[in-house]
Amino acid sequence: MTGDRRPGRPRSEAARQAILAATMSELRERGYAALTVDGIAARAGVGKQTIYRWWSSKADVALTALLDLSETTIAVPDEGSLPADLMGFLAETFRQRGQRPVLVGLMAQALLDPVFAAAFRENFLFRRRAVLREILDRAVVRGEIAPDLDPELLIDVVYGVLWYRLLVDHAPLDDEAGRRLADLVLRAVR
Amino acid sequence: MTGDRRPGRPRSEAARQAILAATMSELRERGYAALTVDGIAARAGVGKQTIYRWWSSKADVALTALLDLSETTIAVPDEGSLPADLMGFLAETFRQRGQRPVLVGLMAQALLDPVFAAAFRENFLFRRRAVLREILDRAVVRGEIAPDLDPELLIDVVYGVLWYRLLVDHAPLDDEAGRRLADLVLRAVR
Amino acid sequence: MTGDRRPGRPRSEAARQAILAATMSELRERGYAALTVDGIAARAGVGKQTIYRWWSSKADVALTALLDLSETTIAVPDEGSLPADLMGFLAETFRQRGQRPVLVGLMAQALLDPVFAAAFRENFLFRRRAVLREILDRAVVRGEIAPDLDPELLIDVVYGVLWYRLLVDHAPLDDEAGRRLADLVLRAVR
Amino acid sequence: MTGDRRPGRPRSEAARQAILAATMSELRERGYAALTVDGIAARAGVGKQTIYRWWSSKADVALTALLDLSETTIAVPDEGSLPADLMGFLAETFRQRGQRPVLVGLMAQALLDPVFAAAFRENFLFRRRAVLREILDRAVVRGEIAPDLDPELLIDVVYGVLWYRLLVDHAPLDDEAGRRLADLVLRAVR
DNA sequence: CATTAACCGAGACGGTACGTCTCGTCTTAAA
DNA sequence: TTTAAGACGAGACGTACCGTCTCGGTTAATG
Known part of the structure; x- marks a missing residue:
């Protein structure tokens, strides 16, 4: 017996999707600085008001849009050795660098707005860190x-x-860079 | 030959100082996000208009204020060995971390404004890099x-x-952190 | 015949009363300008939706509330002479001046909304005029x-x-004013 | 000496005129209810912001626009007898009835907003009353x-x-009406 | 007695206008 | 020519209501 639906008109999933899609389009076409709620x-x-009812700011919308996009749990490679895992992790991470404008814009917002910064840390930065930590923890156990x-x-x-490199943009973030890192x-760690 | 003064009222050094001092005060008291030209x-x-005559934006003013503050050329330690030089460099660098709000604000601005980003890179980031590069270059020569x-x-x-660490603010930037880094x-580099 | 009831759930008289009562309370406590359908x-x-199902606007609700309140047909005094009838009419009319905020609000709405204006004229203003006209018509017959x-x-x-005086509120609307008018x-008319 | 000008850029008379002209145009073309500050x-x-710097609301602007239009002091006819003065006053007053939409809109606003109502009374209604009072005062002196x-x-x-009649709009406001009034x-007054 | 149609509450929706805020420019008189 | 002062055009912000819509649930007459 599931029927614990709240009364009233249910939230429109169509509107939610439209908002997130519009946000990503605007970001790609005009950049984060030109993004406006209007x-x-x-x-x-x-x-x-439909935006403000569910999000507190344009940054909040953009963060959701980003998370929605990369919703697929970040795969944690487990190849059995630190070198292989590390290379896999970096390759995977660098592959998503097409989102550079979004990432940079969100970081900028986080620097200007402490409230958003907390959400950004919890929902994005720390989740990414957790993946790498898992890889390293396994390597510690293996004595690597x-x-x-x-x-x-x-x-x-x-x-x-x-x-x-993402923020300063003075050197490439490509596979070669990943290998050297x-x-x-x-x-x-030897 | 005295008269190489330009015609008209000369630029007021007092105004320049007042602007930079006011900028630092505002930054310290209310943060970069609340900084306004007004x-x-x-x-x-x-x-x-006196501000806009000499700077192009609030970020530009803030950058000048920061550079003015740390005007003393960043000392390049030369102790004769990489370990000593590196520790000295990090200790010196970490000592200035009281300027965190300014640095964070300027980085935020650079992320949002490509024109300012160029100035920030040239006048701040790259100059800082040069110091470290000099240290490393010497270590390379020494075969370290x-x-x-x-x-x-x-x-x-x-x-x-x-x-x-400055931006994400999830871990301390103290001497202990410097030593471990x-x-x-x-x-x-071994 | 009894059964001329329409199918479906009948209109809730409780809801109707609650709406009209709430309207009058809001009007008395916060005035017409602050009245909102929400x-x-x-x-x-x-x-x-229960409000919009039966009324077309907040003004419509307020008009109904006013009419509901003064539902008792305005008595047409018939004392046999114009002076007596006129004094009676004015005394009766002035006695209801406690409804000033409602009357003023409805007039304001009528000035802004032609559709409501028509309803206000027909259902309120002209009905009031009819009372006075009856008094005057009798006086004409009597040659007064x-x-x-x-x-x-x-x-x-x-x-x-x-x-x-109701609208401009620069002079009292009391019995003395009635006598002089x-x-x-x-x-x-002599 | 005259030079008591305040420092800073003086208020733009061109902007003031443009605002008042635009207000009257909007009023005439679309009515008071459709008037918006935007x-x-x-x-x-x-x-x-230039509007809000000098006026507190659209009603305030509209009132200024109306006063600016009928700036020429309302002539106080003085023909030597009450009948002539009264007829002249009413003829003059009725001649301005082209401003009906503006007058009606301002009255509506005054009914909804006590702050504006005060300004409307002082600057418009009471000034108009003063004219008629002067006529009547002279008639009192003359024993009329x-x-x-x-x-x-x-x-x-x-x-x-x-x-x-202006507000209810149920009967004409023409010269014939003036004569009968x-x-x-x-x-x-006899 | 089950069906069915209109009602009910709740509350999200698209939309308009509001009044505020900050930007970067422009226009004065005085220094 | 620069200065302080401050008004200006522009445009995004976040809020308040509007009137509509969409749910699950309620209430009688009808079949």
Whole structure:
């Protein structure tokens, strides 16, 4: 007996989808800085209040849109050895770099708005970290990482380089970069 | 020959100082997101146009204020060995972390505004990188770094961790963190 | 015949009463300008659609509420002479001036909305005029009014002063005012 | 000496005129109910803030526009006798009835907004009353009005009929109506 | 007694206008 | 020519109501 539906008109899934799709379109076409709630509403054919009823800001909408897009749980490679796992993880991560404008815009918003920053950390950054941590934890168990090394710092190194290049945009984020980063980490953990 | 003064009223150095001081005060008290040109002008007792005559945006003013503050050329430690130099560099760098709100705000602006991003890279980020590169170059000459390692990647690692922690604010940026980061880098370059 | 009831659930008289009562309460407590359909619905514990099913606007509800309140047919005094009838009529009319906020609000709505204006004229204003006209018609028959005088203009004078004071609120609408207005009219009709 | 100008950019008379002209155009073309601040701003080629800087609401703008239009002091006819003065006053007043939509809209706003109502009374209604009062005062001096009659009540009668017909719109406001109203008043004051 | 049609509450929807905020520019008189 | 002052055009913000719609559930007359 499931019938615990709330009274009243149910939330329109069509409107939700339209809003998220419009948000991604605007982001891709005009960038995060030009994203406006009015614009999303107009493009989605939706009232502005319908956006504000469910999200608190354009950043909140954009975060949902991003999460919705990469909803498929980030696969945690398990190849049996740290080098293989690390290469797989970086390859997978770099492959999603087409979302650079969205990521950069969300980070900018997080820097300006502490409330959004908390949501961004919890729902995005920390979930990504968890994947890498799992890989490293397995490597620790296998004895592939020196026991006096803090895995958290290693995570910071990997994501630090990723985000730094993403934000500063002074060097490529391609497979070659991934290989060299993995190589460096492997040297350090010996 | 005295008269190489330009005609008209000379630029007021007092106004310049007042603007930069007001900018830093506003930043410290209310954060970058709440920084407005009107606010700076009011606090500095200055007309808005006086700001726009010399800077192109509030971010531009904030960048000048930051550079003005840390005007003293960043000292490049030269202790004769990579471990000592690296520790010195990180200690020095971490010591300035009181400017976190300013740095974070400027990075946010750079992410939203490509024009400002260029100025920020040239005048701030790349100058900081140059210091570390000098340290690493000396270490390469001394044979302290494996020749097949790209110093640029090492710089990305150091500044990546720094900025990542600065922006995400999930772990401390203290001396202990500096030691561990230096230790990790030294392990990798063997 | 009994069975001329329509099929389906009959209209809820309780809801009707709750809506009208809520409307009057809101009007008395917060005035016409602050009256909202959402507010009426919430206060009456009723769905908004239940209001729109039976009325076309908040003004329509307010008009019904007013008419419901003063449902008792306005008594037409018949004392046998114009002075007595006129004094009676004015006394009776002024006694209801507690409804000033409602009357003023409905007039405002009528000025802004031609459709409502028609309903307001037919169901309220003209019915009130009819009472006075009956009094004057009897006086004409009795020869108390000069035959070259248009009774309609006299009605305009009486209701004009009433509404003008009601709307502009610059002078009292009390028994004394009624006496003086009646006196003036009696002077004019000689 | 004259030079008491305030510092800063002076208020733009062009903007002021554009706003008032746009307001009158919108009023004439679409009526008071359809008047919006956005509409005025767009039509006047002006920022919305420029309107809100000087007026508190669209009603405030409309009132200024009306006063600006009939700026020429309402002539107080002085023909030497009450009948002539009264006829002249009514003829003059009725001639301006092209402004009916504006007057009706402003009255509606005054009924809904007490703050605006005060401004409307002071700047419009009471100024109009003053004209009629002057005429009546002269007639009192000349002994044309029974000394036991309150001139204020006579003013209420005249403006009451005027506004009642303006608002209810059930009978014409033409010269014939003016003659009959004047005749009625003259009968009453004997 | 089951069906069925109109009603009921709740509340989300698309939409309009509001009044505020900040931006970057423009226009003065004074220095 | 620069300065302080401050009005200006532009445009996004978040809010308040509007009138409509869509649910599950209720209430009688009808079949």
